Amino acid sequence: MKKIICLVTMASLLLAGCSTTNKGAKTSQGTGHGYGGEIKVELSTEDGKITNINVVSNHETSVVYDRALPILTERIIEAQSPVVDSVSGATFTSFGVKKAVAEAMKEAGIGEYEISFDTQGPAVEKKDLEEVKTQLVVVGGGPAGLSAAIEAKQNGVEEVIVIEKLDILSGNGKFDMNFYDLINSEAQKANGIEDSAEALVADLKAEGAWDTDERLMAQAEGEMELDQWLRAMGINLNYNYGGRGHMAEADAYAGEHIQAKMEEKVNELGIDVRTGTKGLDLIMENGKATGVKVECKEGTYDIKADAVIMATGGFSNNKELLAKYAPGTERLETSNQMGTTGDFIPVFEANDIKLEKMDNIRIFPNIISGRRDLTGGGSTIYVNKNGERFIDETKGGLTLGNAVLDQEGGAFYIYDQDLYEKSYRLQKHNNLGYHVQADTLEELAKKLGINAENLVKTIETANKAVDGEIADPFREKALGDKIDKGPYYGVKFEAGVHMTKGGVAANEKAEVLNNDDQVIEGLYAAGEVANSSAAYSASVVFGRISGEEAAKYILK
Known part of the structure; x- marks a missing residue:
């Protein structure tokens, strides 16, 4: 069977550099x-x-x-x-x-070129390409999609194709420092923490989880065995910093480690990965999902499959959809990766696929202005260009997002050495040069371009509130710690759309439902594309579940 491969190799190019002593x-x-x-x-x-x-x-x-x-x-x-x-x-x-x-x-002396942001290579005339047939097609190459493909392959599905519209794999997970809600891990055990699926479900409900009881239990049971599954691929989350939070190491983010090792496993298993290949539409026949229509640089073609797994992410980068489903959030920037544009939402609507809680948006309080990086890490104050506080720092969501955007000249996150020493994320961002450091508050203000006299007064007032000498002017309970140990640090920040929580309705088997709550045969969903109160680790859990259930369906 001839296959059209719309794929740019991800292997490193190891062309040897030429010595300047060689001729020419x-x-x-x-x-x-x-x-x-x-x-x-x-x-x-x-x-x-x-x-x-x-x-x-x-x-x-x-x-x-x-x-x-x-x-x-x-x-x-x-x-x-x-x-x-x-x-x-x-x-x-x-x-x-x-x-x-x-x-x-x-x-x-070998050519002169004018390069702009829009510069691209010569256009290729698009053609209708030959149809491809496979057992399983996974749409999306982030943690949910890759875990689905790996699990399906490990459960006996021989022909698996992963398509990813971007030229590089990985969704938003690659940026994440933390891998939350993992239980029964080796790192937890080393810390003497005993945990259970039932305890996780109870805590998730107490935190406001809206998933069905069946999905919550499926997630929790999946979290119980996830650490061993990851370790079998060389993904070792060795740092448990209390509770259920995990990093690769105390000084290494979880996300980049997980994504890199998953990509290695996909290559090892011989899974057909097609980057630069965008899903355009579902192929539905007699109420069943039987493939996807796709587009690559050379043209468009159909991938016919026995089952389809949707792992396309959310719509954090689509301001039109944000305005439609969660008015006001479109005003904010996003920390999410650029592929989260909700391309299949119109397709879902056209095919009677149920969408739920589309107005539920996770807004992260501190992202670095001009970048997508999540920042912050504890007790701090927010000040404006005039060096003055403008909000209770415990506020979040659109309240914080709008308040920051309303500050002329932006807003700044100010902290001291005590907080720096407690937060690896802050240490990393300083090492990368993303934050500003100074020995005194006056010097910090000068470097950030804010009013130094007012900043010093603002910090003094906040510290007096911590000591109980005065009431905090912005919050009922004062800051947890004083900001009084130099050096001092600051960064311009804003609140950002971190992820969209609503999406396709799917049951505990990751089977997609229609508007009558009936299972759509052959169609599964995992990750941010699905309606769920859960996050990163659950994307991997339901990726595995979708891969396993799709394998059962294909091989039955």
């Missing part, structure tokens, strides 16, 4: 500006041909940059030009690298 060999340098700042490259050429691109320095988000650079490098060397398509999912990084390469090529 040269090196030149150029700079560009990416998502995190300046990108500097060294270009190796021989006889006027690019042989290697070495990025000398950059400040990009590593989990994006590390996946995007090999693809972009391959495109540029193949084209012998920076006029190539950007890597979707890494457009800012791509622009910076292409700009730097263009400058280095000019220095080397």
